[in-house]
Amino acid sequence: MTITYREALRMGLREALARDQRVFLVGEDVGRYGGTYAVSKGLLDEFGPERVRDAPLSELGFVGAGIGAALGGLKPIVEVMTVNFSLLPLDQIVNTAAILRHMSGGQFAVPLVIRMSTGAGRQLAAQHSHSFEGWYAHVPGIKIVAPATIDDAHGMLGAALDDGNPVLVFEYPALFETAGELSSARVDIAHAQVRRQGTRATIVAYGASVPKALAAADQLAAEGINAEVVDLRVLRPLDMDTVLASVRKTRRAVIVDEGWRSGSLSAEIVARIMEQAFYDLDAPVARVCREEVPIPYPRHLEEAALPQPEKIVAAVKGLFQ
Amino acid sequence: MSHVAAPPPSGPVPFARENSLKLLKDMLRIRRMEEKCAELYGAGRIRGFLHLYIGEEAVATGAMHALARGDNVVATYREHGHALLKGVPMDRIMAEMFGKKEGCSRGRGGSMHLFDAAARFYGGNAIVGGGLPLAVGLGLAAKMRGEERLTACFFGEGAMAEGAFHESMNLAALWKLPVAFFCENNLYAMGTAIERSESQTDLCTKAASYGVEAFPVDGMDVVAAYEGAKRARAKALADGPVFVEFRTYRFRAHSMFDPELYRDKAEVEQWKTRGPIHTFTARLKAQGDLTEERFLELDAQVEAEVGRAVAFAEAAGWEPVEDLTRDVYAP
Numbered sequence A: 001m002t003i004t005y006r007e008a009l010r011m012g013l014r015e016a017l018a019r020d021q022r023v024f025l026v027g028e029d030v031g032r033y034g035g036t037y038a039v040s041k042g043l044l045d046e047f048g049p050e051r052v053r054d055a056p057l058s059e060l061g062f063v064g065a066g067i068g069a070a071l072g073g074l075k076p077i078v079e080v081m082t083v084n085f086s087l088l089p090l091d092q093i094v095n096t097a098a099i100l101r102h103m104s105g106g107q108f109a110v111p112l113v114i115r116m117s118t119g120a121g122r123q124l125a126a127q128h129s130h131s132f133e134g135w136y137a138h139v140p141g142i143k144i145v146a147p148a149t150i151d152d153a154h155g156m157l158g159a160a161l162d163d164g165n166p167v168l169v170f171e172y173p174a175l176f177e178t179a180g181e182l183s184s185a186r187v188d189i190a191h192a193q194v195r196r197q198g199t200r201a202t203i204v205a206y207g208a209s210v211p212k213a214l215a216a217a218d219q220l221a222a223e224g225i226n227a228e229v230v231d232l233r234v235l236r237p238l239d240m241d242t243v244l245a246s247v248r249k250t251r252r253a254v255i256v257d258e259g260w261r262s263g264s265l266s267a268e269i270v271a272r273i274m275e276q277a278f279y280d281l282d283a284p285v286a287r288v289c290r291e292e293v294p295i296p297y298p299r300h301l302e303e304a305a306l307p308q309p310e311k312i313v314a315a316v317k318g319l320f321q
Numbered sequence B: 001m002s003h004v005a006a007p008p009p010s011g012p013v014p015f016a017r018e019n020s021l022k023l024l025k026d027m028l029r030i031r032r033m034e035e036k037c038a039e040l041y042g043a044g045r046i047r048g049f050l051h052l053y054i055g056e057e058a059v060a061t062g063a064m065h066a067l068a069r070g071d072n073v074v075a076t077y078r079e080h081g082h083a084l085l086k087g088v089p090m091d092r093i094m095a096e097m098f099g100k101k102e103g104c105s106r107g108r109g110g111s112m113h114l115f116d117a118a119a120r121f122y123g124g125n126a127i128v129g130g131g132l133p134l135a136v137g138l139g140l141a142a143k144m145r146g147e148e149r150l151t152a153c154f155f156g157e158g159a160m161a162e163g164a165f166h167e168s169m170n171l172a173a174l175w176k177l178p179v180a181f182f183c184e185n186n187l188y189a190m191g192t193a194i195e196r197s198e199s200q201t202d203l204c205t206k207a208a209s210y211g212v213e214a215f216p217v218d219g220m221d222v223v224a225a226y227e228g229a230k231r232a233r234a235k236a237l238a239d240g241p242v243f244v245e246f247r248t249y250r251f252r253a254h255s256m257f258d259p260e261l262y263r264d265k266a267e268v269e270q271w272k273t274r275g276p277i278h279t280f281t282a283r284l285k286a287q288g289d290l291t292e293e294r295f296l297e298l299d300a301q302v303e304a305e306v307g308r309a310v311a312f313a314e315a316a317g318w319e320p321v322e323d324l325t326r327d328v329y330a331p
């Protein structure tokens, strides 16, 4: 079956709501408006206003309430409209959801899923274009997933709900219109995945950068460089085994990160490659990241500020100089 | 809370004729500029988000006429009209909409992020509630520096559910700051009607709980908006913050992406009968302050200004990529 990334997300939500009465969706404009990106469209009619619950502009309040509802025996899916607005409930996520299990001596679980859209590329300017997946991946106690494919858009939500930990699911509006085949395979939220086999360099990417990495690999193949593409999928905990296996094979690596370079997830991956595979490398690891600037509105400047296939191609070629 | 519009504003306009015509012309300037923006959005000249103020013009117009040049304004992403009437030139606004470097924010902000230091316009903020604490700080600065300067902060009723609203009201009242909190209650926050977002839909009751003077104003009536804002300004400068609920309505979608599933066409049509421009026009005509010819003349002047602004924006340039990281820090 061919569906879009958006439809895959919706299908995952519908299945989660249908499967378990404890599951409910709460967030701004998830119901009557039809979902900010039409992801939850139709679910209000299907499941009613108790389980598809519109919330006011109170991100700190309803994310915190989601944590409380999880403690109280429910399985909330909290939608924060975009990662940009998740800075308001950041305190609840970091200071409560992430640490409660450990700090209570293992007594309290927070089986909570927080979904939010993320990323730049649609000329929405600085306040609506952040990529903070890497920030969240800094925090122990939460898991971070980044679906880049149709199967992951569909299946990661269910896996997150089954996980028993607070899981943040990052969704990519840049990919919402992409279509692909939905397979029946179950997905996990534990492993990175090789999306394209290659031998001469490894490109590590996540989220909306995965298709860019694949486009770069196509172009490189045409120029005789056969690159492997690893989709991280799970940003915390990192599946370094998959990354390292690839790097040991190709002996070269470029990390693509839509977040800012300094203190980024890409920095962490480079550091771990240095720690664990330094002697397997034939070249220093390179990175393609967001320029260190708030994202500007004009298209040409926004494009210049973000990772692009051409930049990835140039970075891979740079490994051979 | 009832969504039914009150009867259209009516009755004599108590202003000198020239002042009334200025109010009318300024409402038209916002309306025509935004209609053009909608058209340019369709043509792909303007991108990203675009939130139109159409229907709500009486609020910004009345309020800006009540402010002094030296007053500060903090606004939201629905701020084109506020920026224009606070003194940001229309051509600089239009260039910003295009993302050109002659724009009032060098093209980097676009529709939601108009800034102008000279006009003391502190922005277009696209985080709901984000401007409120900023206004408190601007008020604090004016007070500590002994300046007679109001800070007017505009926000939607949706923002009143955010913690930032409550913290800001409390601080402003506690420190007796010269801040006017101008709530533009258009009954919806995206698709969420006020009765689904506020446990207390009487917004003035809510605001008054902070010990702040609070009163409602008909936001479809530029006369009432002007008088309400004037009263608020005097009060805030004399003894601390004021909250005004401007009751208004947006005639268009929330943004260019909104299919408007959440409200009835009939409701929108009913509110349109209270449209701030045509009702004011009718009142001025009724009292002999305006003829149809004079109206058309004003409108033509406004259309010409819009035409010049678009030409300016078209002719303006793009910021070079080499300047991408300029201004991230002080030089």
Ligand SMILES: Cc1ncc(C[n+]2csc(CCOP(=O)(O)OP(=O)(O)O)c2C)c(N)n1
Binding pocket: A028, A057, A059, A081, A085, A088, B078, B126, B127, B128, B129, B155, B156, B157, B158, B159, B160, B184, B186, B188, B189, B190, B254
């Ligand atoms: C903190 C935050 N949450 C959510 C949004 C998305 N959003 C943008 S405008 C809006 C509705 C705001 O409604 P209101 O404050 O009433 O202003 P109006 O748009 O009606 O003028 C929402 C939910 C945002 N920009 N910022």
Ligand SMILES: [Mg+2]
Binding pocket: B156, B157, B158, B184, B185, B186, B187, B188, B189, B190
């Ligand atoms: Mg509103």
